[in-house]
Amino acid sequence: MLNKWEGIVLRTGPYGETNKVVTFLTREAGKVTAMARGAKKPASRLAAVTQPFTHGIFMVYKGKGMGTLQSGDALRTMRHLHHDIMATAYASYIAELMDRLIEDNQPSSGQFELLRQAFHAIDEEYDPEAITLFVEWKMLPVAGIHPVLHQCASCGATEGEFAFSFQEIGFLCHRCFHVDPYLIRLSPSHLRLIRTFYNVPIEQVGKLTLKPATKKFMRKIVRTIYDEQVGVRLKSASFLDQLDRMPSFGRQEQAADGTEDKKEPDDECSAPENLP
């Protein structure tokens, strides 16, 4: 049966001399894998549309086994994602995270929409590290983690000082700090930011101006959850770490675009201004 799906290429792998196996996340059918015959030949019409991160309409013939990609039309080629190494690195991280967490053939337009918004935002030159944090927080439920962020995970209190507990996977109020000896104290702005990352759709968030220290803090929390609770270690994370160690590519330098530390943390996520 020939299907017309809107999708984004998550990854490709070689198959034989001239073919590629392409994994897409589609709006209609979830994550699907299809064979793109001849896509490695230079003159193939499939060569360009099967590049990672391409958003397009794909015609896939699907029988019992792996489908075959018949044709594709790019809706957006994500040019910036291909021309900026930090954007490429973070987009690869997002694609790998989605690929690892999402099961095949389970339709979910929400996951597709998250990926589309994230890639479009990075392509529009929004801070890729901040966008990646959004995706990491929003993918936690897909990984089976439902952090308690609206109240204290232990007593249910909604007022007071809060900290993040990896044991309880959520916030703990000051009255319950004794429950977890390894908790991480949160400022009110961190609290709001975590809730924003988890709950607010990417396209409803305005221009992000997160301080490097804030991003590092958020990254530490979410990566610890993935490491300890989900057990997912991504290859692209080690690539980001390699870039980090290089003086001219580190995350600190990349993020220090005039937002360096004078502002109150409240200014870090500005009012909605609608991302693409």
Added chain:
Amino acid sequence: MHYPEPISKLIDSFMKLPGIGPKTAARLAFHVLDMKEDTVLEFSKALVDAKRDLTFCSVCGHITDTDPCRICKDESRNKTMVCVVQEPKDVIAMEKMRDFNGLYHVLHGAISPMDGIGPEDINIPDLLKRLQDETVQEVILATNPTIEGEATAMYISRLIKPSGIRTTRIAHGLPVGGDLEYADEVTLSKALEGRREL
């Protein structure tokens, strides 16, 4: 199917080659049985020699039987230009063209975030060492027009540019003899982007 041991070993050996399945391997193995002994010995010697005698050039990283390789030793070549490619096969493709008279640098791979291959895993440090020599005035980045190739080119250009060496990227666009009508949008847009005045 039970083959005598020497044949099944030969079939297994052929199956280690890319694109060779059990049937093709069996066909090749039986073909070897029909070959003359001298030819078979020559064939096996060629395999062993290729493995034993070939090494990587200590200057450019290309495969060679002498170190430095013939290209690096050739005094008639333009030493002010270095063309950076992903694989030794790419050097051979460039040499077939006969239009380029500069030197090469083989990276033996490309940066691939998805596969966790970073700058430390390919032959970039040696390139940087080569560029400390002031004779090099231009670096041509001829990595593949894929996401990995682009990432590698971007990375190298960002490292080299502060040193003042001219860094260029090979053009992308329509294949010679191709038809505009059948070109995809991405290729066409790249071709338009790289247009030049006549």
